[in-house]
Amino acid sequence: MQSQILLFAAALFLPLTEALLRFPCSQLVTQRFDPLVTPGIVSPHVHQIVGGNAFNLSMDPKIDIAKTSTCTSCRFKEDKSNYWTAVLYFKHANGSYIRVPQIANGGTGNSKGGMTVYYIQPPKDVRVVSFAKGFRMIVGDPMLRSDRTINPRSPQAYALTFRCYNGVPGSDGAYAPGVGPFESIGLPKKACPGGIRSNTFFPTCWDGKNLDTPDHHSHMRFLDVPVPSFGIFYLNGTCPSTHPVRVPGLFLETVWDTKPFINIWPKDGSQPLVYSMGDPTGFGHHADYVFGWEDDSLDRAMANCNDRGDFPADCKELTVQTDAQINSCTQPVLVNEVTEGVYLPALPGCNPIQNGPNPATAIASCNAVSTTIARPAATAV
Numbered sequence: 255m256q257s258q259i260l261l262f263a264a265a266l267f268l269p270l271t272e273a274l275l276r277f278p279c280s281q282l283v284t285q286r287f288d289p290l291v292t293p294g295i296v297s298p299h300v301h302q303i304v305g306g307n308a309f310n311l312s313m314d315p316k317i318d319i320a321k322t323s324t325c326t327s328c329r330f331k332e333d334k335s336n337y338w339t340a341v342l343y344f345k346h347a348n349g350s351y352i353r354v355p356q357i358a359n360g361g362t363g364n365s366k367g368g369m370t371v372y373y374i375q376p377p378k379d380v381r382v383v384s385f386a387k388g389f390r391m392i393v394g395d396p397m398l399r400s401d402r403t404i405n406p407r408s409p410q411a412y413a414l415t416f417r418c419y420n421g422v423p424g425s426d427g428a429y430a431p432g433v434g435p436f437e438s439i440g441l442p443k444k445a446c447p448g449g450i451r452s453n454t455f456f457p458t459c460w461d462g463k464n465l466d467t468p469d470h471h472s473h474m475r476f477l478d479v480p481v482p483s484f485g486i487f488y489l490n491g492t493c494p495s496t497h498p499v500r501v502p503g504l505f506l507e508t509v510w511d512t513k514p515f516i517n518i519w520p521k522d523g524s525q526p527l528v529y530s531m532g533d534p535t536g537f538g539h540h541a542d543y544v545f546g547w548e549d550d551s552l553d554r555a556m557a558n559c560n561d562r563g564d565f566p567a568d569c570k571e572l573t574v575q576t577d578a579q580i581n582s583c584t585q586p587v588l589v590n591e592v593t594e595g596v597y598l599p600a601l602p603g604c605n606p607i608q609n610g611p612n613p614a615t616a617i618a619s620c621n622a623v624s625t626t627i628a629r630p631a632a633t634a635v
């Protein structure tokens with residue numbers, strides 16, 4: 255996978271962008287927390303969370319996580335932001351579920367699980383305004399189970415996709431995320447011998463006023479790219495007048511290691527992967543972001559850095575952490591339930607499989623754990 259990504263990065267991304275940061279964030283914790291959607295209570299479904307260790311169940315916007323985090327699982331020490339997505343499970347023919355492991359992305363080092371984060375600067379002479387302290391947003395809708403409301407020519411159709419790796423390094427190298435024969439909006443309908451990468455673009459046009467909105471979406475819009483045949487990576491569209499402020503392009507990649515399941519993949523053509531919210535379609539793909547960069551560090555990086563995709567030390571504005579450092583920044587699981595590592599009789603939380611095409615409905619209660627346990631006292635490292 256490494257060579258595929260490097261090839262693409264070298265051949266296409268870099269001459270076109272003014273600045274680019276591409277870096278790994280290891281797993282901080284995996285549990286049923288979602289402080290944007292369900293602050294203060296255990297969330298309906300499991301998320302994988304990366305970034306600063308001030309992450310907690312409530313994430314009060316008044317708290318400056320850049321200051322209260324004492325470490326971050328991301329490559330740049332200044333990035334105390336949090337990023338999270340749902341996780342994938344493999345459903346065994348016997349009805350049990352096991353979490354699909356996540357592995358380091360090509361070219362990013364030996365991070366543990368987690369994801370790859372990009373901050374992209376638009377083409378020359380387009381100015382971006384960095385996210386402000388307290389900024390948050392969500393992209394995608396966990397209840398979606400169909401693509402029938404997604405216009406295939408709209409930026410949305412390129413924003414939340416899956417790449418099916420065929421196991422032949424380099425074979426997908428010419429295609430930008432969201433584009434080409436290896437991509438799909440829903441989960442791939444076949445086994446992918448090299449694994450699956452989910453691609454998650456956040457919108458890049460801000461209303462310039464609200465750090466957040468009750469739905470966590472409305473303060474943001476996608477660029478209007480008339481014919482996005484090259485995808486939306488290049489950020490070369492225009493912002494609508496209601497959301498005129500351009501912010502850096504935030505893009506996440508998560509690599510799901512489906513290789514351990516290839517031998518037990520269903521022979522009948524059915525699709526055995528399911529997102530933690532009971533979504534076997536993949537149309538419920540979503541992600542959350544809480545901005546938490548220290549002082550003006552992201553601004554400075556956007557103005558002055560191009561790490562050529564995989565050379566974070568090229569960015570002199572920022573402090574690079576080692577793999578050992580990013581892998582050691584973790585949090586204890588505070589929901590007393592098993593979510594990974596073994597086969598489970600059901601998805602954690604109340605998440606029966608809902609196939610769609612109608613949107614899923616929330617299941618109010620079941621026997622799922624709904625309380626947290628006390629955070630263990632901090633121990634010296």
Ligand SMILES: *[C@@H]1O[C@H](CO)[C@@H](O)[C@H](O)[C@H]1NC(C)=O
Pocket residue numbers: 294310311312313314317322
């Ligand atoms: C989250 O962290 C803040 C600041 O450290 C703290 O005041 C708050 O009580 C925490 N909330 C929870 C639910 O842990």
Ligand SMILES: *[C@@H]1O[C@H](CO)[C@@H](O)[C@H](O)[C@H]1NC(C)=O
Pocket residue numbers: 346348349350597
């Ligand atoms: C299903 O198969 C897995 C893998 O062999 C096993 O660990 C699990 O216990 C099985 N579940 C049931 C209900 O038999």
Ligand SMILES: *[C@@H]1O[C@H](CO)[C@@H](O)[C@H](O)[C@H]1NC(C)=O
Pocket residue numbers: 270479480481482484488490
């Ligand atoms: C967007 O940028 C890419 C790369 O420079 C270019 O090939 C493409 O034509 C542009 N698309 C639009 C709609 O401007």
